[in-house]
Amino acid sequence: MSAAPETLQPFPAHPFDDDKLREECGVFGVTGIADAANFVALGLHALQHRGQEAGGIVTHNQGTGFHSARRFGYVRDNFTSAKLMETLPGDLAIGHVRYSTAGSKGRTEIRDVQPFFGEFSMGGAAIAHNGNITNANALRRELIDRGSIFQSSSDSECIIHLMARSLQRDIPERMKDALRRVEGAFSVVAMTRTKLIGVRDPLGVRPLVLGRVGGGWVLSSETCALDIIGADFIREIEPGEMVVISPERGLLSYRPFEAKRSRFCIFEHVYFSRPDSILGGRSVYETRRQIGVELARENPVEADLVCPVPDSGTPAAIGYSQESGIPYAMGIIRNQYMGRTFIEPTEQIRNMGVRLKLNVNRALIAGKRVILVDDSVVRGTTSRKIKEMILDAGAKEVHFRIASPPTAWPCFYGVDTPQREKLLAATMSEEEMRQHLAVDSLKFISLDGLYRAVGEAEGRAADCPQYCDACFSGEYPVEPADMLERGFKLKTAAE
Numbered sequence: 001m002s003a004a005p006e007t008l009q010p011f012p013a014h015p016f017d018d019d020k021l022r023e024e025c026g027v028f029g030v031t032g033i034a035d036a037a038n039f040v041a042l043g044l045h046a047l048q049h050r051g052q053e054a055g056g057i058v059t060h061n062q063g064t065g066f067h068s069a070r071r072f073g074y075v076r077d078n079f080t081s082a083k084l085m086e087t088l089p090g091d092l093a094i095g096h097v098r099y100s101t102a103g104s105k106g107r108t109e110i111r112d113v114q115p116f117f118g119e120f121s122m123g124g125a126a127i128a129h130n131g132n133i134t135n136a137n138a139l140r141r142e143l144i145d146r147g148s149i150f151q152s153s154s155d156s157e158c159i160i161h162l163m164a165r166s167l168q169r170d171i172p173e174r175m176k177d178a179l180r181r182v183e184g185a186f187s188v189v190a191m192t193r194t195k196l197i198g199v200r201d202p203l204g205v206r207p208l209v210l211g212r213v214g215g216g217w218v219l220s221s222e223t224c225a226l227d228i229i230g231a232d233f234i235r236e237i238e239p240g241e242m243v244v245i246s247p248e249r250g251l252l253s254y255r256p257f258e259a260k261r262s263r264f265c266i267f268e269h270v271y272f273s274r275p276d277s278i279l280g281g282r283s284v285y286e287t288r289r290q291i292g293v294e295l296a297r298e299n300p301v302e303a304d305l306v307c308p309v310p311d312s313g314t315p316a317a318i319g320y321s322q323e324s325g326i327p328y329a330m331g332i333i334r335n336q337y338m339g340r341t342f343i344e345p346t347e348q349i350r351n352m353g354v355r356l357k358l359n360v361n362r363a364l365i366a367g368k369r370v371i372l373v374d375d376s377v378v379r380g381t382t383s384r385k386i387k388e389m390i391l392d393a394g395a396k397e398v399h400f401r402i403a404s405p406p407t408a409w410p411c412f413y414g415v416d417t418p419q420r421e422k423l424l425a426a427t428m429s430e431e432e433m434r435q436h437l438a439v440d441s442l443k444f445i446s447l448d449g450l451y452r453a454v455g456e457a458e459g460r461a462a463d464c465p466q467y468c469d470a471c472f473s474g475e476y477p478v479e480p481a482d483m484l485e486r487g488f489k490l491k492t493a494a495e
């Protein structure tokens with residue numbers, strides 16, 4: 001494989017965005033399209049919200065073999081360079097954007113940036129993984145004991161080493177072998193010299209969709225990335241399904257895992273996915289608007305204005321306003337150009353904190369009773385600052401309405417969450433959180449209300465919930481083996 005030179009400077013952590021849960025990865029792949037890397041770059045650009053620290057693309061060209069480029073930073077700052085894109089020829093390509101992985105919290109190294117590549121006796125293969133392997137520590141120990149040499153700290157690299165140890169005769173079969181050993185959440189896009197492969201774990205925790213463009217095929221974390229390249233959305237890859245796409249045999253579908261009831265991440269509906277994507281046959285925007293409707297039904301309050309905390313609170317605020325009849329207003333304006341381009345701020349600028357990103361529309365707010373709709377409360381630090389800004393602008397009352405239940409448990413399935421004790425809802429009751437934030441009222445949508453908003457008319461099924469909601473309920477659909485080993489305590493009967 002020829003490798004383009006790799007930039008060795010990681011992106012600085014965003015100084016103002018530590019109060020949100022963060023999706024850790026997005027994956028994208030195409031086959032049967034000339035200059036596939038350009039399509040992958042566009043797809044990754046559309047998936048940038050799923051990971052902003054780094055990205056990578058691997059391509060295969062029949063004449064020159066595999067090619068790879070991995071970079072820190074935004075897709076648009078790297079994979080738009082004609083010089084770089086010329087190093088990625090071929091009509092088969094996969095790509096990955098990442099935030100961070102379970103293996104390297106704090107500091108990302110270029111060796112942790114995917115796709116990962118492995119050379120096997122029957123040829124090379126590259127993989128890009130969205131999710132988190134919950135038994136990675138045990139697998140890693142076993143593999144190292146048996147002679148594997150790991151290049152990265154990423155849990156995803158286990159898949160390549162498990163494939164290397166499989167005795168199967170082709171790469172898709174080796175991949176099935178490998179993934180049967182893996183527990184947790186995985187949506188994987190992979191490629192060989194001739195095949196594009198997509199797999200979802202048996203619970204289907206993270207999304208993966210299939211599309212067509214021209215005569216080619218596309219795999220993507222979300223449908224919004226199909227739109228950007230003009231691809232048609234065909235269907236979701238089913239939980240527990242593997243698709244193998246090749247020029248000779250077209251698309252073949254397999255079921256390599258024991259069948260289970262799916263447990264898709266309900267937070268994808270609330271926050272992670274883009275509002276212009278389709279999840280489970282429904283527009284994410286429409287689901288979020290419906291969450292606002294349920295929130296207003298469950299938690300009414302007399303007020304003058306409903307304002308979203310931009311941008312993710314916007315559809316829920318619209319729904320809340322429509323249901324309550326209280327006027328909607330853009331009481332907080334987001335500086336669209338703040339982003340991560342404000343590199344290395346001084347201490348003085350850092351202290352300005354959230355004001356650099358959000359500004360209150362004073363003319364609207366002064367003298368009003370304001371309902372602020374946000375998607376979640378994680379540590380509560382941003383909520384406190386926003387409340388202060390709203391009061392400074394002359395608001396008479398501030399009422400928080402939150403479009404998700406209290407986030408009281410960490411996620412171990414591919415979302416970056418603070419340790420449990422840092423989650424406000426893990427240590428405080430709703431009333432204690434209200435006092436801590438010093439607002440007139442604070443209310444969260446109930447878990448049943450959230451289920452109704454995503455289309456489950458009867459709410460959450462107690463015996464076997466239809467979604468993963470572990471960060472709200474503490475009920476983990478896959479045992480977080482690595483974390484238990486590190487001393488994490490599961491919910492007790494008394495909690």
Ligand code: SF4
Pocket residue numbers: 205265266267268410411412413414415468469470471472
């Ligand atoms: S724990 Fe929460 S964020 Fe993680 S997969 Fe489950 S619902 Fe999604």
